[in-house]
Amino acid sequence: MAETIEEIASRVRELRELSKVTAEEMAEYLKVPLETYCCYEEGKTDIPASKLFEIGQRLDVDMNLLLTGEEARMRIFTVTRKGEGVEVERRRQYRYQNLAGKFLSKKAEFFTVTIDPMKEKPTAYSHPGQEFDYVLEGSLKFYIHDHEIILDEGDSILFDSSYRHAMEAKNGRPAKMLVVVI
Structure with a gap:
């Protein structure tokens, strides 16, 4: 399953707002200009995986929620079959496949x-x-x-x-x- 930049951006914006974190606070936390961060949330600029990881940490949510909109639920183990991990294109030259997105509290x-x-x-x-x-x-x-x-x-x-x-x-x-x- 491949998620679009716009879907991920929308989830980031919604979760940030629900967490009562301002765009300015998030930009400062990520050490990026506010304009860059706003482009992330508008889906105009792809959010680097490293920044998604940091956003998840700041909002205290699992990266899987940012990537797929689904909460991680597995507590004992999770299996990801070949080719079934969530695919994320973060940069032109890098293609990521999340291998353990469904495991809770990784x-x-x-x-x-x-x-x-x-x-x-x-x-x-x-x-x-x-x-x-x-x-x-x-x-x-x-x-x-x-x-x-x-x-x-x-x-x-x-x-x-x-x-x-x-x-x-x-x-x-x-x-x-x-x-x-x-």
Whole structure:
């Protein structure tokens, strides 16, 4: 199931208003200009996954609610069958699939992310916490803070995600990785 930018933006706006948080407060919390945040809520600009994660934390809601409009309900376990995770396109070169959206009170977010090759260097971003990435297919160049690291299939990296980071598929082919955001 793929959710549209407009559907997600509408849920973010509604949940923010229900939580009595102003757009100005949210923009300040996310460390983005108010104009950028307003574009997020209007569906004019795609909300980066890292910012969705932060919005969920600020509003004290599970990311699945932001992505799908459905509350997480599973307490003991949840199974996501191949190809059935909620798909989210956050940036042109990244395609996310949420792998555990239905589990209640998660301590982390779990995704597969497919990175398409691009001609230009990817935009770096940051978010609170830590991130673990395991390369499932292909080869990636990671940009983290002042470092560039090549990771191939089977390689992994754990890092402080408050540092700006980005990934770039190498060799003209898409790459796929398992991502855990803590």
